[in-house]
Amino acid sequence: MPRVVVDVMPKPEILDPQGKAVLGALPRLGFQGVTDVRQGKRFELEFDGDVDDAVLAEVEKMAETLLSNPVIENYVVRVEETA
Amino acid sequence: MPRVVVDVMPKPEILDPQGKAVLGALPRLGFQGVTDVRQGKRFELEFDGDVDDAVLAEVEKMAETLLSNPVIENYVVRVEETA
Numbered sequence: 001m002p003r004v005v006v007d008v009m010p011k012p013e014i015l016d017p018q019g020k021a022v023l024g025a026l027p028r029l030g031f032q033g034v035t036d037v038r039q040g041k042r043f044e045l046e047f048d049g050d051v052d053d054a055v056l057a058e059v060e061k062m063a064e065t066l067l068s069n070p071v072i073e074n075y076v077v078r079v080e081e082t083a
Numbered sequence: 084m085p086r087v088v089v090d091v092m093p094k095p096e097i098l099d100p101q102g103k104a105v106l107g108a109l110p111r112l113g114f115q116g117v118t119d120v121r122q123g124k125r126f127e128l129e130f131d132g133d134v135d136d137a138v139l140a141e142v143e144k145m146a147e148t149l150l151s152n153p154v155i156e157n158y159v160v161r162v163e164e165t166a
């Protein structure tokens with residue numbers, strides 16, 4: 001059964017304090033070479049039928065209205081085959 | 084420049100209250116057909132050099148020690164080409 005994944009990330013121009021906190025912690029844990037870290041949300045949605053274009057259009061609307069804040073976040077909707 | 088993405092999701096057997104909250108809200112907003120929603124975190128890491136196997140091994144360690152809680156979360160590390 002395929003599932004639909006919605007990735008929600010802060011817009012590039014928006015400050016990402018969580019990402020900055022992780023970026024700051026990495027050298028203290030001995031990790032080098034990381035120039036930037038951004039943290040967002042990942043949603044996995046499962047459906048009781050096939051995932052067709054109509055379902056993907058619905059998920060776009062869900063992402064726009066519920067899963068993300070379009071003022072400060074971007075989202076990407078994609079289908080993922082489950083193992 | 085490629086970036087490394089770390090997806091962190093609650094383990095299947097772990098209760099996911101955020102996912103359940105979204106699942107409960109969808110019908111109230113007029114969305115039907117969704118049988119399950121799980122919410123996790125997505126990290127995008129950028130590096131000042133090439134992303135090779137050594138870097139990916141480091142990211143696995145970052146995911147294990149900082150980005151996820153291995154007791155209740157699973158993580159997946161992958162390379163993503165940036166547009």
